Amino acid sequence: MAVVRLRAPLSELAGGREHDLEGTTVRELLRALERSCPAVAGWVLDERGHVREHINVYVNAEPAREETAVADGDRVHVLPSITGG
């Protein structure tokens, strides 16, 4: 089981900052998050199953993509990128 760590507004939608979830890839974990917290559906993964362009995912200290492997005890951070104007 890995820990998915969220920031606002996702943490508010999901009812908390940390979520223990099962999955072997980032995409599986994010789908598990959507099942556990339906209000998050569509906010991180788009209809294609892609992480939205301006959201960054890290597995522990490393940048990650949808297919990045996740192991028990990993920390998966989901946070908005530094962008805008």
Next chain:
Amino acid sequence: MTELLVGTRKGLFALGGEPGGPFEVTARAFAGEPVEYAMRDARSGRTLAATTSPFYGPKIWVTDDPAGDWEQADGVALPEGGDASLARIWVIVPGEEDGLLYAGGDPGVLFESRDGGSTWALNEGLWGHPTRPDWSPGNGGLCLHTIVPWPGDPGRLLVAISAVGVWLSDDAGATWRHSNEGIVPRYLPEEARGNPIAHCVHDVRRAPTRPERLFMQFHDGVYRSDDGGASWLDIATGTDLPSDFGFPVVVDPADPESAYVIPLVGALDRTTPGGVVEVWETRDAGATWASRSDGLPAGDAYLTILREAFDSAGAGDALELYFGATSGDVFGSGDAAGSWFTVADHLPPVYSVRTA
């Protein structure tokens, strides 16, 4: 009091005031987020807003009080597992049945709600149209930005997509046919202008007392239809209009001969010609046009007015007109364009203006 819902790059602003003077900000919502569009459904009193978070994607929100809490609507998404994702919601329009609303978005999609905007479903007829692989986007994307119901007839509907063109349905959206006869896409090579679905429509409004009459601001042209959109007639060439490029068009609901446009320099410029802000009016269905711009900036004002940023309230001599610019200025008229006043002048870039 008149209330305006102004969608901006940095949130939704509700403005209230009396025609002739500056309006006050009565509510702000979605601070910092792009609000593409907001409208109030007069039937329910609910306000709906379309946001496009740069991080979390496009959403539709619903509230009974723009200053209070908003609820996210369900179903505003494309089918999962495909190769497309929803990029933006451009417009929300009441339909001709209780609780019926339409929303248009990118990539060229139409959504329908039958519960006042809480839940939405994709219009499958347009989504699965066999010509879709041949559709090309305009500069703003493959945007379905115009939805024009037929007063009193929920079966008849017109939508427009850039840069595809006009689509008509006579069966409440079950099937669609393109309808661009008479429109000349001068931005294409002459040899390619026969393509029936390469038309960059910018906006269409219907004359409610003569619903077969429509006015269109095209990418480079202004057109009229007298047959419900089956064919289109050039009403810009040879007139005094300083440019046939622009984004929005508005009509006086009391007068089917009327239309208002805001010409911009075409091509890459897309600002008010010569730094002069002018609203042009026709009262003879486009045979002649006149500038009706008393009180608008007359020099060194290079504004861009986007397609959803011009709207009206009332009719006839009491017609009120309001438009906003990407400069953050909002202007209004309480006397059918006889004179203009500044509604607000320090807002974020304005994407949409709707009277509430």
